[in-house]
Amino acid sequence: MKALTTLWVVCMFAMTVAMADDVDDVKVAVLGYSAAISAGDANSQTRYHMPEYTSFGPGGGLLEREYSLEEQRNRFQSAYDAGQRLNLQVRHLEVRVYGNAAIVTGYVVGTITTTDGTTIQSRDQRSGMWIKQGGQWREAHRHNSPY
Numbered sequence: 001m002k003a004l005t006t007l008w009v010v011c012m013f014a015m016t017v018a019m020a021d022d023v024d025d026v027k028v029a030v031l032g033y034s035a036a037i038s039a040g041d042a043n044s045q046t047r048y049h050m051p052e053y054t055s056f057g058p059g060g061g062l063l064e065r066e067y068s069l070e071e072q073r074n075r076f077q078s079a080y081d082a083g084q085r086l087n088l089q090v091r092h093l094e095v096r097v098y099g100n101a102a103i104v105t106g107y108v109v110g111t112i113t114t115t116d117g118t119t120i121q122s123r124d125q126r127s128g129m130w131i132k133q134g135g136q137w138r139e140a141h142r143h144n145s146p147y
Contacts, residue, residue, distance in 0.1 A: 022097040022137075026130055029137040030104055034090050038110075042076035050131060050140040058124045058144040085113040088122065100132040104139075107147070123147055 029048060036044035046069050053066045066072045088110035096103045105127045113119045128142040 023095045026095045026097065026102045026104060026137050027093055029130065030090060030093060033139070034088055037086050038088055040080040040085060042073050042080060045076050046073040048138055050138045053139060055142040056144065058146050082115040083117065084115050087111045102130040102137065104128045104130055
């Protein structure tokens with residue numbers, strides 16, 4: 001019985017350490033994605049998404065769907081080439097890991113410069129679903145709403 005109890009304690013500690021590492025890894029991925037957006041780096045930005053990424057934008061509307069990483073990269077690059085600039089920071093980032101899935105919540109604040117040169121303030125609540133595949137955390141879905 002003592003051996004079983006010891007094994008249980010060791011396993012619980014090992015799982016806690018693994019989950020804590022995953023939480024940190026997800027946070028690094030989220031912040032890396034945000035940095036890629038602010039740098040206007042479509043190639044780096046795309047590597048943080050799943051090929052079948054979906055989102056609800058802050059303006060409401062129907063589900064936006066991407067079918068390939070190439071489609072995503074081209075869309076991001078086209079916006080940057082047309083003059084769109086984003087300067088966004090993540091605030092109050094929280095991560096809950098459930099195996100190879102993570103729920104990410106927080107706020108994104110900053111400025112967006114549109115293709116016509118207009119700069120607007122952006123303040124969104126954000127939640128997302130991140131999936132770990134091949135040792136990398138990638139966003140599968142995001143929901144934004146203004147606050």
